[in-house]
Amino acid sequence: MEFPLFYRIRQRLECPVIKDVKKAVLSALATLPLEDRIRPGARVAITAGSRGVANIQLILKTVAAAVRAAGGEPFLVPAMGSHGGATAEGQRAILASLGITEESVGAPILSSMEVVEIGRTEKGVPVYFDKNAWSADAVLVVNRVKPHTGFRAANESGLVKMIAVGLGKEKGCTAMHENGLAETIPAAARVALQAAPIIGGLGIVENSREETAEIRAVRAEELFAVDAELLVKARAYLPQLPFAAVDVLLVDEMGKNISGTGMDVNVIGRMYKLGEPEPERPHIKRIAVLDLTAASHGNALGMGLADVITRRFLAKVDLKATYANVIAAGVLERGRTPVSVASDREALRVALASIPGLRPEEARVVRIKNTLELEELQASAALLPEVEGDPNLEIVAGPEALPFDAEGNLLERRP
Numbered sequence: 017m018e019f020p021l022f023y024r025i026r027q028r029l030e031c032p033v034i035k036d037v038k039k040a041v042l043s044a045l046a047t048l049p050l051e052d053r054i055r056p057g058a059r060v061a062i063t064a065g066s067r068g069v070a071n072i073q074l075i076l077k078t079v080a081a082a083v084r085a086a087g088g089e090p091f092l093v094p095a096m097g098s099h100g101g102a103t104a105e106g107q108r109a110i111l112a113s114l115g116i117t118e119e120s121v122g123a124p125i126l127s128s129m130e131v132v133e134i135g136r137t138e139k140g141v142p143v144y145f146d147k148n149a150w151s152a153d154a155v156l157v158v159n160r161v162k163p164h165t166g167f168r169a170a171n172e173s174g175l176v177k178m179i180a181v182g183l184g185k186e187k188g189c190t191a192m193h194e195n196g197l198a199e200t201i202p203a204a205a206r207v208a209l210q211a212a213p214i215i216g217g218l219g220i221v222e223n224s225r226e227e228t229a230e231i232r233a234v235r236a237e238e239l240f241a242v243d244a245e246l247l248v249k250a251r252a253y254l255p256q257l258p259f260a261a262v263d264v265l266l267v268d269e270m271g272k273n274i275s276g277t278g279m280d281v282n283v284i285g286r287m288y289k290l291g292e293p294e295p296e297r298p299h300i301k302r303i304a305v306l307d308l309t310a311a312s313h314g315n316a317l318g319m320g321l322a323d324v325i326t327r328r329f330l331a332k333v334d335l336k337a338t339y340a341n342v343i344a345a346g347v348l349e350r351g352r353t354p355v356s357v358a359s360d361r362e363a364l365r366v367a368l369a370s371i372p373g374l375r376p377e378e379a380r381v382v383r384i385k386n387t388l389e390l391e392e393l394q395a396s397a398a399l400l401p402e403v404e405g406d407p408n409l410e411i412v413a414g415p416e417a418l419p420f421d422a423e424g425n426l427l428e429r430r431p
Contacts (some may be wrong), residue, residue, distance in 0.1 A: 095182030271309030278318020359424030
């Protein structure tokens with residue numbers, strides 16, 4: 017089979033960035049202001065999550081210093097559900113891996129898996145809250161706001177989720193997953209906002225390059241509304257494929273360091289989760305993934321989102337780790353093993369051949385490194401009219417054939 021020729025494309029992405037993060041944090045907190053919400057000597061819990069948020073160590077250090085300047089006594093609590101092996105030591109270790117230590121942020125870290133049941137939702141789901149945070153005089157919720165890869169709602173991955181899942185620890189995380197994230201997370205967060213001493217939060221939005229784009233402080237009574245507003249902004253910054261319809265998407269790599277689902281479902285237009293509707297765009301007929309990142313440590317959750325993988329990919333899969341993850345998350349579909357083939361060339365050939373009536377020279381094929389890095393990509397000649405008609409796309413080189421070695425694998429590992 018002859019493959020189409022490709023053009024190297026550069027996509028212009030909107031990338032506003034905050035130059036002085038410390039100043040932005042202090043300016044945001046001044047709008048609360050902390051002095052009106054913290055009494056002198058108050059113990060103030062500040063949440064710290066498990067995700068690699070840009071500038072998170074500096075942000076938390078600045079928040080802690082601002083609390084102290086307002087007369088409070090700050091301390092951090094890991095707010096990450098069951099991450100870190102659901103142990104206090106494991107969660108402290110995750111924070112340390114992100115550069116968050118007592119020394120680096122200038123505040124104690126109280127890590128514990130102990131929780132308090134603080135109420136129940138209208139449907140009877142128990143709501144849990146970190147015991148150390150519960151015993152504080154005030155709680156400040158700090159988190160990045162971004163689209164979730166498992167459900168669609170007004171509030172997804174952000175301040176609301178941090179309250180219900182992060183501060184809920186393992187018990188809270190389990191309760192949310194067992195009862196449906198989209199409905200139970202906001203219900204649990206409302207209970208917590210009524211019962212716990214949450215005074216507000218700090219929402220962080222990143223641009224398409226994962227740089228800090230916006231920092232906004234929010235009062236507890238406005239938390240739901242502002243969290244939703246920030247989600248809209250975060251979604252607008254999310255890197256996307258510039259094409260609504262693609263025959264074959266060729267992905268050089270997927271993995272847990274790219275997305276919790278291996279490939280970002282918002283980018284590939286596939287949800288594959290019971291009870292959740294499929295995205296309207298993009299519409300991709302076949303997805304071929306060539307490799308699994310080393311940072312995934314064999315966890316291939318998300319491979320079920322693909323149609324074809326290479327044997328090189330398959331050899332790296334740790335089924336025990338993968339199945340444990342997909343079962344816990346209730347996404348069995350994402351753990352299914354796709355058709356596996358011997359080489360990159362064969363992966364593309366099988367993907368193209370499986371689409372009835374498709375002539376290779378007319379095939380709409382896109383190649384990306386991964387779903388996180390979408391500024392540079394390759395697009396087949398059939399997509400050239402759309403590329404030329406999009407002011408946000410620039411042709412860098414081409415047309416050119418994909419370079420394969422003697423074994424049929426791509427010589428270049430990125431577009």
